[in-house]
Amino acid sequence: MADAMEFGEWLGRQLSRRGTTQADLAAELGVTRAAVSSWISGRVQPRIDKLQAIQIFLGLEPGPDALQVDAADRSSDLTWYHRPAHADGGRELGNAAAFAFESDLAVLAREATQNSLDERYVADEPVRVRYELNEISGRRLERFLEALRWESIEPHLDAAAASGQKVGRVLGDGLAELRHKERLVLLRIDDYNASGLTGDEYEDGRFAAVVRRQLDSRKTGSAGGTYGLGKATLWAASRLGTVLINSTLSEPHGGRSERRLVGRLDLPWHRTAEGEWAGPAWLGVPDAARDAARSWWADPVITEDLFLTRSSSAPGTSFLVVGVQESVGEAGDLEEMRNRLAEAVGRNFWAAMIAPGGGRPTLEASVAAFRDGEAVVPEEPVDPYLAEPSRARALRVYYDGGTVSEPTDSQSVVQSTVPLRVPPLKEGGGAQTEHRAVLLLTEADEREEKTNRLVTMRGSRMVVADRKVTDVPMGAPRFQAVLLAGGAVREPDDATAAAERFLRTAEPPDHDDWRKTDDLVSTYARGAISRIEEFGRAMTAEIRRILHRPAPDTRDEGPAELRDVLDLTRPKKPQSPKYPTVDALDGEILPDGAWRVRVTVKLPAREDPWHGVPVLKFVTRSGPHAVADWAGLTPESGCEVAEDGRLVFEPGSRTARFEGETDVTSHPVAAAMAEVEVELRRAKEAV
Structure with a gap:
């Protein structure tokens, strides 16, 4: 049983969630309003008979634990809350954050997987990410649209589509596809062993950062993301501007942790018969205290109808992109869409799927595709050794301590170092430090078409840059190179943490390079830009130096x-x-x-x-x-x-x-x- 203060906070939250006043509860229980006030303030606890009456009033199952858990929400109470237009006449005709990225499945896979890795919960276990495509029609589609409260948002979608703006054209195309073909493609992205959307509905926390806010990153250290922009790719990937969420929390909220559901509709400003609307809308249960819709603790039935059922109770979050943009191949080609997702995850996160010696990988990923419940492509794991044969082999050899200083044969992995001079911070001063990044180089696999390339990464082990190395010596073998910097190195030095922060600050929103950024200039002392440029030149110079070394005679290999x-x-x-x-x-x-x-x-x-x-x-x-x-x-x-x-x-x-x-x-x-x-x-x- 909770103490008086905890009970008071719980009781106040239940009344607020139900839109019930203290006077209503007092009248129901036959006590004075002052008595209810003393319970909520935590001064005293009610007697056993009154506790039982409170349970009945709130519709809770009898038992002592019930008074520590938020009351269940009724699916019949679900509604869409549409944010009214700004009183000053301001209009947002699209989400600017979404325009920072290309509407593409590969971009979505990169950003979503990165976000999952950044939320890793148990440090010595992998984050498990699963991508599932579902094409639905017939009765499945009907149940889904009914659970989604489609009749409530359809007029808003039609109004936004009529705007003639870029976002409106995408919405109009999505609506026409749904009405003409009577089918819908859903993409669900599940992660497990992740933190989940913890925290308060509106105050600072993971939930509010993802569901309520823009450009709220809340990430530090070696996280792959820094700008809070990546989640926008979820809504940008939907032709109907709609994403549904089911989260299992690593830290209970209101005494509950499973099936915290919410939906968000991201539209531009529009006008319907009922008035003018800012654009965003949320699916949830009414919050009388806020004149808003909040997340709800869902039952298994509506969770299933919304295609949000998770496969285990492990913490993490499921995002369902409704009407996913089919940016490759012919519309409805689920197999091609599935292959594009798998290729993007493998290309960007192959290093995170390879475990150091004796450990477990940071990431395990899989992709599947279904049509009305039938498997088009059964769930298959993403294999880093198929995605990047040469680089994966090189990293494995590095982890196992089998690298060499000079090439000895076509399978050898040469290890060298590249210096990174990290300037001091503007605030706090200090001296410049030097980090020794690790460079790995090996001959390319004969199956690889793009060769003589260098990829770079830091602590998250997501590929940052992928660049062609030019001016290599004539007669040099086809090769692949990997640069490990910051937290990605196996044996960190005294400057590792400083290098990780420095490189993280030097990444643009796309996280695809290390270069001048506003954050870099404002955070580090003069010379920071030169240090980044110097680091880039040193990488390619070291590759050329290795290739200039005498290699073993390989004239008997190949044509x-x-x-x-x-x-x-x-x-x-x-x-x-x-x-x-x-x-x-x-x-x-x-x-x-x-x-x-x-x-x-x-x-x-x-x-x-x-x-x-x-x-x-x-x-x-x-x-x-x-x-x-x-x-x-x-x-x-x-x-x-x-x-x-x-x-x-x-x-x-x-x-x-x-x-x-x-x-x-x-x-x-x-x-x-x-x-x-x-x-x-x-x-x-x-x-």
Whole structure:
């Protein structure tokens, strides 16, 4: 039994939830209003007979625990509360937060999974995320719309659709689809071992942040999200602007934790026969004290009718996107939609699904698709080793301590470090610290189409950036690289926490890069932008350094013709270091058999312009290196081409780049039968 104060708070909450006054309760129980006031204030507790009478009045099951639990809500009381239009005439013709993201299933999967990871409840157990597509029609659709109180929101949807604005056109398309085909596609996103939407209905807490507010993140530390924008993708993904929620709480609210349901309709300003409306609306039971609708403790029947039944009592939340936008393939192609969801989760969260040695992964994910109760694609787990074969293998080797400092074979994983200098905060000062991020590099799997790429991540182990690495040495194998920074490193250093915060501050709302942001500039001392840019350059520089190292002979692996073509070697540097030299060479064979090469030249410091003549040679397996003629030279930076074919380098430049294409008729052998090299001769040597 609760003490007098707890009982008083509970009783006051029950009266407020029912819209009942103290006088009403006093009259029902045959006591004075002052007696009820003393109970609610916590000064005294009622006698046993009065406690039993209170239980009957509130419709509670008899028993001592009943006086610590909120009274159950009746589904018959459900209603939609529509926010009236602003009295000052202001209008919001759409949710600005939703426009920060593309309306796409892949974007939704990334943002929703990130939010689930950020709410991990038990630290040594994985967050389990399940995506389920349901196409419904016939009686299932009828029951769903009845439980949704469709007749109450349909006029508002029609009015908003008639606005002619972008949001209105999407709503109109969704309504036409529903009425014409008499079917509806629902997407439910369940997470387990997450905190759930805890907290008060209106005050600070997870529930109010998600259901009532915009741009309220409430996240700290290594969380993947920072702006409070991600939840907007749920409503943006609905062609009817509607999302329903069922949460199992990790911390009871009002003595209850299971089946806390609420719905939110996100519309632009609109006008109906009943008046003008701001746009947002909430499905719940009436809250007389607030003139609003609040969440309700639902029974299993309406939970099932709304397709919100959860598979276990583990804490977490289920979001149901009503009329999900079918942004890929033909409308109604559930299998393609399911594949897009699975691909997005695998591509962005493969690292979170791989467990460190002896532990459990941070994330387990699965996707399923159903049509009127029949499985179109049964539930299948997302496999990180299928999503990212090379990178997943590299991370596994790193966790197992099997990395090497230099490549030894095609399966080896090279580990190196990249320094990140973290500047001091504007407030609190302090000294700059240095974090050692971990770089992993391995040969790409033959199944991977996009190669020679670097992905970056921090503590959440969600992929932040995915970028192409250019200017790699000729003859280097196809590779994949992973950079682990902040909390993602296996053995943290003294600057890990500082690096995690610094990088988190440097992420834009899309969390797809580390770069200048307003938060970064306002939080860190001068030089923060330079440190981020320096970090980015250091990553790619370290990759190129690793690839420049001598690798084992792999000419017996793969097509010999292709390896010979790609094994373009740089010429030896001239004896004198005081003359321009070729620093990097890249090239390809064109369809007509000509070589196209891109050459980077390193220039010694000099006030006067350097002059030189590029010479391309065929390096055959025997005989002298034959010279081929140029069909044309194109300057790219730091140089010009004179009429006689000489290169004239800009005074003061330290590097220059040009592109050249050979004359096929001058080739001593077919291009595929030889390697090529380019040397830069002094003008008088080429005569």
